[in-house]
Amino acid sequence: MSGPPAVWQAAGPVLAPLAVALAAISIIVAAAGENPAAALRTLAAGSLGSREGLAMTLFYTTDFIFAGLAVSVAFRAGLFNIGVEGQAMAAGIGIALAALYAGALPGALALPALALAGAAGGALWALVPAWLQARRGSHIVITTIMFNFIAGALLGFLLNGPLGAPGSMQPESPAFPAAAAMPRLDDALRAMGMTPTDTPLNLCLPLALAAAFAAHVLFERTRLGYEMAVLGASPPAAAYAGISPARIMMLAMILSGILGSGLALNELTGAQNRLILEFTGGYGFVGIAIALTGRNRPAGIVLAALLFGALYQGGAELAFERPKITRDMIVLVQGLIVLMAGCFGARARSGEA
Amino acid sequence: MVPALEFIGVTKRFGGVAACNGVSFQAAQGSIHGIIGENGAGKSTLMSILCGARRADAGHIRLDGRAVNFASPRGAIARGIGMVHQHFMLIEAMSVLDNIMLGAEGGPLLAKGRAAARARLAALERDHGPAVDPDAIIADLPVGLRQRVEILKALIRGARILVLDEPTAVLTPNETAELFKLMRRLRDGGACILFITHKLGEALDVCGRVTVMRRGGIVGEFDTAQTSAARLAEAMIGRPVEAAANDRIRAPGAVILRARDVRVSDPSGAARVKGVSLDLREGEILGIAGVSGNGQSELLEALAGMRPIAAGTLAINGAAIDARARNPRAMRALGVMHVPEDRLKHGLVADFPASGSAMLGFHREARYGGALLDRAAIEADCAAKMARWDIRPPAPNLATRGFSGGNQQKLILAREIERDPLILLVGQPTRGVDIGAVEAAHARLLALRAAGKAILLISNELDEILALSDRILVMCGGRITGERSPGGTSARELGLLMAGAADTAA
Numbered sequence: 099m100s101g102p103p104a105v106w107q108a109a110g111p112v113l114a115p116l117a118v119a120l121a122a123i124s125i126i127v128a129a130a131g132e133n134p135a136a137a138l139r140t141l142a143a144g145s146l147g148s149r150e151g152l153a154m155t156l157f158y159t160t161d162f163i164f165a166g167l168a169v170s171v172a173f174r175a176g177l178f179n180i181g182v183e184g185q186a187m188a189a190g191i192g193i194a195l196a197a198l199y200a201g202a203l204p205g206a207l208a209l210p211a212l213a214l215a216g217a218a219g220g221a222l223w224a225l226v227p228a229w230l231q232a233r234r235g236s237h238i239v240i241t242t243i244m245f246n247f248i249a250g251a252l253l254g255f256l257l258n259g260p261l262g263a264p265g266s267m268q269p270e271s272p273a274f275p276a277a278a279a280m281p282r283l284d285d286a287l288r289a290m291g292m293t294p295t296d297t298p299l300n301l302c303l304p305l306a307l308a309a310a311f312a313a314h315v316l317f318e319r320t321r322l323g324y325e326m327a328v329l330g331a332s333p334p335a336a337a338y339a340g341i342s343p344a345r346i347m348m349l350a351m352i353l354s355g356i357l358g359s360g361l362a363l364n365e366l367t368g369a370q371n372r373l374i375l376e377f378t379g380g381y382g383f384v385g386i387a388i389a390l391t392g393r394n395r396p397a398g399i400v401l402a403a404l405l406f407g408a409l410y411q412g413g414a415e416l417a418f419e420r421p422k423i424t425r426d427m428i429v430l431v432q433g434l435i436v437l438m439a440g441c442f443g444a445r446a447r448s449g450e451a
Numbered sequence: 452m453v454p455a456l457e458f459i460g461v462t463k464r465f466g467g468v469a470a471c472n473g474v475s476f477q478a479a480q481g482s483i484h485g486i487i488g489e490n491g492a493g494k495s496t497l498m499s500i501l502c503g504a505r506r507a508d509a510g511h512i513r514l515d516g517r518a519v520n521f522a523s524p525r526g527a528i529a530r531g532i533g534m535v536h537q538h539f540m541l542i543e544a545m546s547v548l549d550n551i552m553l554g555a556e557g558g559p560l561l562a563k564g565r566a567a568a569r570a571r572l573a574a575l576e577r578d579h580g581p582a583v584d585p586d587a588i589i590a591d592l593p594v595g596l597r598q599r600v601e602i603l604k605a606l607i608r609g610a611r612i613l614v615l616d617e618p619t620a621v622l623t624p625n626e627t628a629e630l631f632k633l634m635r636r637l638r639d640g641g642a643c644i645l646f647i648t649h650k651l652g653e654a655l656d657v658c659g660r661v662t663v664m665r666r667g668g669i670v671g672e673f674d675t676a677q678t679s680a681a682r683l684a685e686a687m688i689g690r691p692v693e694a695a696a697n698d699r700i701r702a703p704g705a706v707i708l709r710a711r712d713v714r715v716s717d718p719s720g721a722a723r724v725k726g727v728s729l730d731l732r733e734g735e736i737l738g739i740a741g742v743s744g745n746g747q748s749e750l751l752e753a754l755a756g757m758r759p760i761a762a763g764t765l766a767i768n769g770a771a772i773d774a775r776a777r778n779p780r781a782m783r784a785l786g787v788m789h790v791p792e793d794r795l796k797h798g799l800v801a802d803f804p805a806s807g808s809a810m811l812g813f814h815r816e817a818r819y820g821g822a823l824l825d826r827a828a829i830e831a832d833c834a835a836k837m838a839r840w841d842i843r844p845p846a847p848n849l850a851t852r853g854f855s856g857g858n859q860q861k862l863i864l865a866r867e868i869e870r871d872p873l874i875l876l877v878g879q880p881t882r883g884v885d886i887g888a889v890e891a892a893h894a895r896l897l898a899l900r901a902a903g904k905a906i907l908l909i910s911n912e913l914d915e916i917l918a919l920s921d922r923i924l925v926m927c928g929g930r931i932t933g934e935r936s937p938g939g940t941s942a943r944e945l946g947l948l949m950a951g952a953a954d955t956a957a
Contacts, residue, residue, distance in 0.1 A: 321814055324824065325814070331802045332796070332802075335799065337757055337779070338757060339814070340756070
């Protein structure tokens with residue numbers, strides 16, 4: 099079968115909705131009484147036009163890659179994980195506990211320990227709904243949504259109590275020790291004698307790209323990925339093939355929770371350096387949109403994350419420079435992109451059949 | 452006389468492929484006209500045009516000499532076309548009467564429409580013999596009666612041309628005989644019936660004339676009085692058919708699989724297999740006949756490890772299979788391979804490329820790679836199977852759903868048989884596949900038996916059971932109701948056992 103090259107196959111579902119989204123932005127901006135061309139220029143310049151803008155775009159992209167991968171790995175196995183947000187919060191608690199109570203670790207071991215603690219927190223938070231689905235038949239969409247609320251409440255309790263910074267009125271933990279800070283792009287720039295960007299872009303970006311590659315290998319080249327895909331595509335066929343649904347569901351959700359923990363690692367060790375409320379910023383939910391737009395393929399997810407990262411950063415600039423345009427409009431545009439990706443994706447699928 | 456129904460040069464293309472290509476034939480009032488052909492020959496497309504579901508690209512249809520061109524199924528129904536689909540379109544929780552008036556209620560209040568429908572049903576019963584109790588709930592009716600409700604539904608809407616799409620596929624031989632009686636009465640009453648089938652014997656039995664389709668065109672029209680099944684089959688597939696020679700000369704070997712008092716319940720707890728004992732010997736094909744829904748499927752899946760066994764024992768070569776080993780993976784390791792009844796639900800993953808389906812269940816084996824799957828090896832394995840089994844198109848990367856039913860089935864047979872089974876469990880090996888694939892499947896099963904393997908065959912096709920089996924067990928209501936040898940029984944006798952008649956044989 100001859101088809102378009104693989105790169106285009108991954109990029110097509112992202113680029114086509116982008117074109118529609120830009121047209122939609124223009125109309126919305128014009129309706130708000132601003133000049134669409136100027137707004138688009140601001141959007142592009144704010145997200146890609148400067149070193150700072152680009153670095154912030156890539157910082158958001160890192161969050162979105164992790165969140166998108168987390169959704170997609172569960173979706174492969176037929177599970178709709180709405181709980182990436184809560185899993186990232188649980189991962190954040192794990193990271194904070196490790197940072198605050200195991201601070202005596204030597205520098206080189208501190209960050210891997212934090213990452214492991216975060217992964218454990220995310221995996222644990224994903225494992226309970228997975229177990230409930232596999233053994234008790236509780237629908238994972240419902241349980242993961244509920245676990246988001248539980249994680250949020252737990253985070254609030256911890257920050258107002260045991261993990262709260264002494265003497266602070268804010269719901270936040272004490273600052274992490276210096277060894278718990280992820281190396282930043284700025285550190286490298288300073289070392290090379292260049293001007294720092296004053297952005298939190300950090301080592302988590304290459305980590306996210308490595309995770310995307312690992313997810314690609316998992317999906318395409320491993321037996322676990324094959325069994326997940328069989329279960330996701332046809333549970334009866336999985337039963338016929340002797341694939342244990344419970345085992346695959348739990349493994350897929352554990353992996354999903356671990357990937358979601360990358361979001362917490364990026365935000366807490368890269369930007370905040372403390373545990374705060376709502377550090378997840380709803381990015382766990384954006385992961386659903388990323389996975390849909392990227393059509394559940396790691397390459398597509400990276401591209402979709404870049405697109406959403408640019409919209410986030412450019413949108414913030416736009417709202418700052420032109421008060422008539424609010425961030426809600428950017429959310430509207432994101433919604434349109436997901437909708438368009440759904441439409442284009444459906445068309446591509448019916449074309450395949 | 453003007454024919455009741457006439458196709459004139461009807462052509463329908465999908466993409467570049469002509470599903471129907473200049474189809475012309477006539478069917479007279481008061482006749483049963485057979486349309487036979489393999490899957491993909493264009494029968495269904497032709498009927499969908501007649502019923503208004505699709506529009507022809509060229510050509511037209513005449514009813515009683517007047518050209519018609521239906522824009523929708525509603526238009527076709529209004530002109531007296533009645534379609535009885537292979538899969539019933541009935542609402543199980545509703546009564547016969549309510550199903551019959553569905554879509555023709557005659558106003559917002561039901562009482563008047565109900566009374567009218569009841570009166571028309573009574574009239575139909577008077578004209579065509581025993582009908583169905585109008586107040587019975589569909590879910591309580593056997594398949595044969597449900598089909599009758601579908602036919603009554605069409606008649607009550609004034610159908611003069613009745614299309615029956617593979618109506619006997621779900622019936623017992625006795626129900627089939629009842630259906631044919633009804634069809635003949637309707638014919639004598641002046642109806643024009645189009646009977647679509649792939650069972651040549653039935654076409655010869657009940658039809659006056661038979662039109663044979665192949666690759667979208669008509670390849671012949673035969674008077675049933677002056678033709679034979681062999682000639683029809685030859686026209687259908689374009690070459691002489693070689694029935695697989697079945698020489699049952701071997702003495703049965705040692706018992707390979709022994710099942711004693713096996714009981715299986717469905718997930719809701721209802722007993723589906725109620726104490727079945729059987730011995731499967733090496734070098735034999737043990738056929739299990741039965742109307743679908745009488746526990747054969749559950750028995751097959753339980754033996755394959757897909758369903759838990761509630762009670763009873765299993766042993767392979769004398770060694771008991773304990774509950775821990777009763778799962779598909781462990782059973783495969785013991786040499787029990789399984790060709791499932793529903794190939795698209797269980798046997799394959801429709802969305803996967805063929806190569807992905809060709810390793811389903813065996814994907815853990817080292818031949819497909821070490822820690823990482825070896826794409827090239829997987830595709831080469833699939834390509835080799837395709838070459839050995841003549842699977843077309845030979846494209847390992849094509850989506851599984853893109854293959855015809857016969858080629859999908861060959862892919863499953865290749866996967867299971869090439870893994871050198873000790874025991875092969877086979878469910879409906881030729882359901883919905885073309886004659887070429889039937890020949891291939893039967894020949895491979897007989898060759899496997901000749902190699903000394905033990906084969907358990909479940910099929911709704913009595914002809915298939917009779918042609919292949921060395922022994923036949925009949926199941927009804929979850930129990931074995933009789934055992935026969937294929938030489939010493941008839942389809943009629945098996946049909947009675949399948950319907951639950953007590954076994955009176957000595």
